[in-house]
Structure formats: structure tokens, C-alpha cells
Amino acid sequence: MTAKQNASALLCALLFVGELSLAGSLSSQGMRGTIRKETFGKAAGGEQVDLYTLSNKKGMEVALTNFGATAVTLKVPDRAGKLADVVLGFDTLEGYEHGTAYFGATVGRYGNRIGGGKFSIDGKTYALPKNNGDNTLHGGITGFNKKAWKAREIASKDGESLEMSYLSADGEEGFPGNLSVKVVFTLPTDGNELKIDYTATTDKDTVLNLTNHSYFNLAGEGNGDILDHVLTLHAKQFTPVDKTLIPTGELRDVAGTPLDFTRATAIGKRINESYEQLAFGKGYDHNWVLASDSRKGLALAAEVYDPKSGRTLEVLTTEPGVQFYSGNFLDGPKGKGNKPYGRRAAFCLETQHFPDSPNHPNFPSTLLKPNSVFRSQTVFRFSAK
Numbered sequence: 001m002t003a004k005q006n007a008s009a010l011l012c013a014l015l016f017v018g019e020l021s022l023a024g025s026l027s028s029q030g031m032r033g034t035i036r037k038e039t040f041g042k043a044a045g046g047e048q049v050d051l052y053t054l055s056n057k058k059g060m061e062v063a064l065t066n067f068g069a070t071a072v073t074l075k076v077p078d079r080a081g082k083l084a085d086v087v088l089g090f091d092t093l094e095g096y097e098h099g100t101a102y103f104g105a106t107v108g109r110y111g112n113r114i115g116g117g118k119f120s121i122d123g124k125t126y127a128l129p130k131n132n133g134d135n136t137l138h139g140g141i142t143g144f145n146k147k148a149w150k151a152r153e154i155a156s157k158d159g160e161s162l163e164m165s166y167l168s169a170d171g172e173e174g175f176p177g178n179l180s181v182k183v184v185f186t187l188p189t190d191g192n193e194l195k196i197d198y199t200a201t202t203d204k205d206t207v208l209n210l211t212n213h214s215y216f217n218l219a220g221e222g223n224g225d226i227l228d229h230v231l232t233l234h235a236k237q238f239t240p241v242d243k244t245l246i247p248t249g250e251l252r253d254v255a256g257t258p259l260d261f262t263r264a265t266a267i268g269k270r271i272n273e274s275y276e277q278l279a280f281g282k283g284y285d286h287n288w289v290l291a292s293d294s295r296k297g298l299a300l301a302a303e304v305y306d307p308k309s310g311r312t313l314e315v316l317t318t319e320p321g322v323q324f325y326s327g328n329f330l331d332g333p334k335g336k337g338n339k340p341y342g343r344r345a346a347f348c349l350e351t352q353h354f355p356d357s358p359n360h361p362n363f364p365s366t367l368l369k370p371n372s373v374f375r376s377q378t379v380f381r382f383s384a385k
């Protein structure tokens with residue numbers, strides 16, 4: 001173990017103990033329990049699944065379930081102060097158990113695709129189950145989105161925080177190492193934003209790429225398509241893909257292509273242009289390379305504005321990439337209130353490391369080693385204008 005790893009392991013232990021004692025002292029003072037908890041059902045494996053509702057004085061409300069560490073509803077005001085739920089999802093646990101689109105879920109162990117369903121670490125090859133043609137998508141057949149996580153309300157100085165944790169066993173879906181993952185969702189008291197903090201540790205070298213797979217429609221879920229939403233992406237390059245959506249390894253400038261969102265542009269404006277990358281994705285389904293300063297801390301990655309409601313979403317992240325997916329494969333599953341979610345009824349902005357990084361040494365590394373701590377933060381910030 002290097003001195004740096006030693007220090008981070010010690011820090012992690014201290015943080016853990018600190019968190020426990022803080023949680024303990026707050027609970028004995030009776031200050032906890034501000035999050036509303038209801039039963040959502042029982043998972044197929046018999047685990048208890050609950051729905052936790054966080055709210056703040058600005059009127060924002062977020063419902064989360066420990067099934068898949070999923071954001072179920074996200075209610076935010078429009079320019080007139082009217083609330084709407086801006087994420088796609090289901091009313092029942094069964095919807096999430098049977099759904100195939102990853103609505104609102106925490107995706108892992110590896111978000112997006114791993115080409116050919118395999119990768120190597122130190123000369124040892126790991127074979128993963130293939131669930132997307134010849135590739136592995138979003139962690140395999142039973143990814144983190146289909147697992148019952150543990151949930152507990154934790155003390156937070158900012159607002160209401162819910163911690164979800166999951167232990168992914170060595171060999172689960174073919175990945176090496178027991179991986180312990182924590183995702184903390186925070187709704188600040190004074191700001192209309194959902195803050196997501198990820199941490200993970202492993203006992204063997206492994207790879208990971210964690211993201212949240214919320215599908216947004218700022219006009220309200222089930223309320224038409226998102227082609228008139230106006231998008232800005234703070235990225236000068238993207239990672240082109242082959243026809244199975246695996247990156248070729250190239251970093252290509254967006255300038256002069258329909259993937260240039262450096263200036264605010266309606267999502268639908270160029271989506272049907274004849275450009276091979278759009279043909280491969282059936283629209284936008286690519287990883288944008290975020291400006292390099294965003295790798296040093298939390299930085300603005302994307303902004304989306306809905307001219308009808310005035311709702312605006314800003315996405316901030318410490319991650320080096322973002323998958324902008326324009327909902328091209330949505331084929332009408334019945335969601336909340338039995339509303340069908342058709343093609344392009346929503347968009348995703350999945351903050352992440354690049355797809356298939358384990359097979360591309362030139363991409364930022366997704367390797368996690370024992371005694372080091374993976375940390376990542378993403379913020380979905382809402383306003384209206």
C-alpha cells in the first residue's frame with residue numbers, strides 16, 4: 001500500500017466513525033426522521049423495498065426507492081411555481097422489477113457498454129454476460145438497478161440525506177472483487193437540486209463506472225417529446241462509436257458536427273441529419289468528453305431549458321464524461337398513471353467515465369484497487385426562467 005492509499009484508508013475509517021457518531025447523537029436528540037418512509041413492496045428475493053420522500057421548503061420533492069437506488073419522482077416548479085414530476089418511472093415496484101429501460105436507477109457495476117463482454121486486468125481476462133448483442137450493457141443481466149439496496153437516513157448539514165448501500169460480491173456478473181458501494185442522495189434545504197455522492201471500495205482490483213439513469217422531461221413526465229428542449233453541453237469532443245455503440249477509441253472534435261452543443265441548441269434541430277454517428281445511435285446516444293477542468297472538481301457539464309415551462313436543469317459533475325441519450329429506444333412502456341412513454345419522451349444525461357474504458361488505455365482509467373476509495377459527485381440543479 002502506498003502512503004497515499006494508507007492515508008485515504010485511514011481517512012475513510014475516520015469518516016465512517018464520524019458519521020456513525022453524528023448519526024447517533026442526532027437520533028438521540030430526536031432530530032432525524034424528517035424523510036417520509038412508506039412501503040413500496042417486497043422484492044422477488046424477499047427483501048423489503050421502501051419509498052423515501054425528501055422535500056424542502058422551496059417545494060421540491062424527491063422520492064427514492066432502495067430497489068436499484070432509484071429516483072422515482074422528482075417534482076420541481078415551473079416559472080409560475082407549478083410543480084411537475086420531471087422524471088419517467090413507474091407507480092409500483094413491479095414496474096421497476098420488470099422494466100428494461102433503467103428509469104431513474106443507479107447503474108453499475110459498469111455503466112454503459114463493455115465491448116465483447118470482456119476485459120483484462122494484469123493479463124487476466126474476465127468474461128461478462130452479454131446482454132446487448134455481443135456487448136455487456138449497464139452491469140450485465142442483473143445490474144445494480146435490479147438489486148435491493150440498504151437505505152438509511154443520515155445526518156446532513158445541508159438538508160435531507162438518504163444513504164443507499166450495496167455489497168456486490170466477488171464474481172457477481174463476472175466482475176472481480178467484493179465491491180462495497182454507497183450512494184448518498186441529498187436534497188438541500190434551500191436549493192432545488194439533487195446531490196448524488198458515490199463512494200466505493202474493493203478487496204481486489206476491479207473496474208467500475210457508476211451513474212444515475214434518470215430520464216428527464218422538463219415539461220413533466222408523459223408530456224410529449226423532448227425535441228424542443230434546448231441543450232448546452234460543455235464539451236468540445238465526443239467518443240465516436242461503431243455500429244454496436246462501442247467507442248472506436250478516437251476523441252473527435254464536435255465542431256462542424258450535429259453533436260456540437262457548445263452553444264444552446266434544440267435537441268431536435270439536427271437529430272435527423274445524415275451523419276453516421278446519429279445513424280448508429282438512432283439519434284443521440286454518445287459520450288461527450290467534458291472540458292478537462294471538470295476532472296479536477298465539480299463543474300458544469302450540461303444545461304437543458306424547456307421553453308414551454310421555463311424549467312431548467314443544470315448538471316454538474318466530477319466525472320470526465322457524460323452520456324447524452326435522447327431516448328431513441330423508448331418504445332412505449334406504460335409508466336406512471338399508465339401513460340405510454342414513446343420514442344424521445346425523455347433524455348438522459350448520465351455522468352460517467354467513458355464507455356468501454358477497460359479496453360481503451362487512452363481513456364481515463366476505471367480501475368479501482370484495494371485500499372483506495374472511489375469518489376464521485378453529480379448534482380442535478382433546477383431553476384425556472
Ligand code: BGC
Pocket residue numbers: 100101102112138245285286323325329350
Ligand atoms: C445507453 C443506450 C440504452 C439506454 C437504456 C443508455 O445509457 O447509452 O444505448 O438504450 O441506456 O438502456
